[in-house]
Amino acid sequence: MSNVLFDVPGPKARLRHRILAVVGVLGVVGIIGFIGYRFYDSGQFEPQMWEWLQYTTIQEQLGERVLATLKAFALGAVCAMAFGAVLAAGKLSDHAFWRGPATFIVEVFRAIPLLIMIFFFYFGLPAIDIKMSQFTAVVLGLTLYNGSVLAEVFRAGIMSLPRGQTEAAYALGMRKTQVMTLILLPQALRVMLPTIVSQLVVLLKDTALGFIINYKELLDYAKYLGGQGQFGRPLVPVTLVVAAIYVTMCLLLTWLAVTLEKRNRRNKKVKGTNADTKALDDVAIPAASQSM
Amino acid sequence: MSLLSTYSGLFLSAFATTIKLFVLSAIGSLILGTFLAMLRVSPVPVFRAAGATYVTLVRNTPLTLVFFFFTFAYPLLQIVKIDYVTGAVVALTMYTSAFICEVVRSGINTVPVGQAEASRALGLTFTQMLGSVVLPQALRSVVPPLVSTMIALLKNTTVSAGFSVGDAGAIQASLSEDGANMLVGLSWVAFFFIVLVLPLTFLQRSLEKRWSVAR
Numbered sequence: 001m002s003n004v005l006f007d008v009p010g011p012k013a014r015l016r017h018r019i020l021a022v023v024g025v026l027g028v029v030g031i032i033g034f035i036g037y038r039f040y041d042s043g044q045f046e047p048q049m050w051e052w053l054q055y056t057t058i059q060e061q062l063g064e065r066v067l068a069t070l071k072a073f074a075l076g077a078v079c080a081m082a083f084g085a086v087l088a089a090g091k092l093s094d095h096a097f098w099r100g101p102a103t104f105i106v107e108v109f110r111a112i113p114l115l116i117m118i119f120f121f122y123f124g125l126p127a128i129d130i131k132m133s134q135f136t137a138v139v140l141g142l143t144l145y146n147g148s149v150l151a152e153v154f155r156a157g158i159m160s161l162p163r164g165q166t167e168a169a170y171a172l173g174m175r176k177t178q179v180m181t182l183i184l185l186p187q188a189l190r191v192m193l194p195t196i197v198s199q200l201v202v203l204l205k206d207t208a209l210g211f212i213i214n215y216k217e218l219l220d221y222a223k224y225l226g227g228q229g230q231f232g233r234p235l236v237p238v239t240l241v242v243a244a245i246y247v248t249m250c251l252l253l254t255w256l257a258v259t260l261e262k263r264n265r266r267n268k269k270v271k272g273t274n275a276d277t278k279a280l281d282d283v284a285i286p287a288a289s290q291s292m
Numbered sequence: 293m294s295l296l297s298t299y300s301g302l303f304l305s306a307f308a309t310t311i312k313l314f315v316l317s318a319i320g321s322l323i324l325g326t327f328l329a330m331l332r333v334s335p336v337p338v339f340r341a342a343g344a345t346y347v348t349l350v351r352n353t354p355l356t357l358v359f360f361f362f363t364f365a366y367p368l369l370q371i372v373k374i375d376y377v378t379g380a381v382v383a384l385t386m387y388t389s390a391f392i393c394e395v396v397r398s399g400i401n402t403v404p405v406g407q408a409e410a411s412r413a414l415g416l417t418f419t420q421m422l423g424s425v426v427l428p429q430a431l432r433s434v435v436p437p438l439v440s441t442m443i444a445l446l447k448n449t450t451v452s453a454g455f456s457v458g459d460a461g462a463i464q465a466s467l468s469e470d471g472a473n474m475l476v477g478l479s480w481v482a483f484f485f486i487v488l489v490l491p492l493t494f495l496q497r498s499l500e501k502r503w504s505v506a507r
Contacts, residue, residue, distance in 0.1 A: 005400065005408065005426065006335050017336050024338035038369045111489040112482045113447035115454075119464050120478045127475040201352070208354035212454030219360060226364065239365040243353055250352035 039236070049234040052225060053241070065221040066245060072135060072207045072217065076142035077200050083143050084150030091155050094176075102151070109148040115209055117141040122213050134215035138207065146203045153199060157192035158184050190264055197257035201250050208246070218242055295476045302466055307484060310460040313380055313449040318442060320385035325392025332397050343393065350390035355451050358383045363455040380452035380459075388445045395441055399434030400426075432503045439496040443489055460484070 009017060039045055052058050090102025109117075122137035132140070161184055169179040211219040222242040226235030296303065331343035350358075362379040374382065403426050411421040453461025460481055467477040 020336045021338045024336055028342050038371055042369050111486040113450040113485055115450040115461055116482050123464055124475040124478040127473050205354040208356035211356055236365045236368055239361050243357055246354055247352045
């Protein structure tokens with residue numbers, strides 16, 4: 001491993017590293033052991049606490065709730081991409097008439113916490129007689145928020161392409177729309193895919209906010225199941241299982257992003273723009289991490 | 293305006309709680325995040341693996357679930373009793389530190405290895421190398437995304453409203469008890485968040501601009 005902070009270790013350093021490794025293993029085992037002991041001591045490992053997993057009805061209901069989470073995610077993702085594309089087109093427009101409002105919308109929606117937006121739709125709008133279901137409020141919030149973040153990602157992706165591409169396309173006599181759809185978008189999409197997918201992971205995680213306004217999703221079911229007296233109120237086991245489900249879903253999406261990125265690298269056509277991929281990362285990482 | 297003057301006490305105390313949550317968990321997550329980043333770049337493989345596991349697990353868990361754990365499940369484990377505000381600070385710290393770890397680590401990785409090698413060749417000691425060559429360069433690529441993470445943390449504090457903490461996200465609940473106009477109330481909450489976030493965004497932009505020229 002070459003690292004900016006450390007030299008290649010000599011014999012003494014290797015010995016020190018081995019001792020540290022032993023200490024590290026002991027430390028990690030100690031922490032996990034303590035947590036495990038607390039679980040055991042407070043009776044979380046009792047068979048009764050995990051019995052609920054065997055009931056088909058509960059498995060089915062759990063499956064339904066996963067679907068409810070995925071439904072909000074899928075609709076939110078599609079709408080956010082569409083909204084983001086429109087905003088990005090506005091921000092990239094040559095006319096200040098479109099650029100101004102698009103920039104304003106992006107900045108405002110990125111600055112307001114997503115939960116406040118969801119509250120606004122679910123609790124605020126009934127004051128002017130617009131009532132919506134929890135599902136609609138969650139999806140609308142996810143769309144507006146992630147749409148504005150994605151707009152920045154799209155814009156950064158298009159801007160990261162070498163200027164020669166646009167100039168050459170204009171020189172060939174293409175129109176503005178043609179330049180965008182035939183030249184810029186196909187190249188930019190490849191570069192942006194990993195960033196887009198990691199934003200979608202954020203969106204998937206944010207569906208859990210629906211729990212706070214009682215949207216019947218996975219976390220809401222965890223609370224219901226955890227309060228069931230007949231299973232000994234298995235709140236801790238349920239939380240662990242639900243956490244595992246969320247982590248698995250997000251990791252699958254992340255894995256998709258990594259696979260896409262690898263396929264990109266193999267593709268010779270985009271090799272020339274690899275330097276620009278880095279440039280995009282520099283621009284996109286602040287935008288993406290702002291949205292966790 | 294009338295709503296704001298009627299409920300000025302509520303808004304003040306709620307946003308004070310938000311800022312308290314933000315400052316406490318910012319300090320906490322900066323410390324824990326830097327520590328995790330140290331683990332992730334350390335030459336000992338066990339430390340690297342431990343740091344990587346933590347970051348992967350936490351980054352793929354919804355913040356709401358972390359709050360859920362600390363509010364409902366954690367008290368059942370009977371370790372140390374914590375109140376709701378402390379629970380919120382712990383949840384926010386654990387969650388944000390994973391993101392800070394990634395920011396710091398990628399910042400360190402942007403410094404080319406040749407920089408450290410050259411400073412060793414010049415005879416600088418380890419501290420001199422870190423202090424005058426590596427860290428000043430790493431800092432430039434760390435601070436702008438770090439500010440983004442902080443903005444996200446500020447917005448994430450609202451999640452604690454769903455878990456019995458009286459922060460800005462909970463203004464809605466108090467207003468609805470009084471039957472006040474929620475549309476106006478929530479618009480004010482949104483407005484104040486924009487006011488809080490804007491200076492941070494400006495700071496980030498100006499730092500980015502200044503440093504991108506210097507590099």
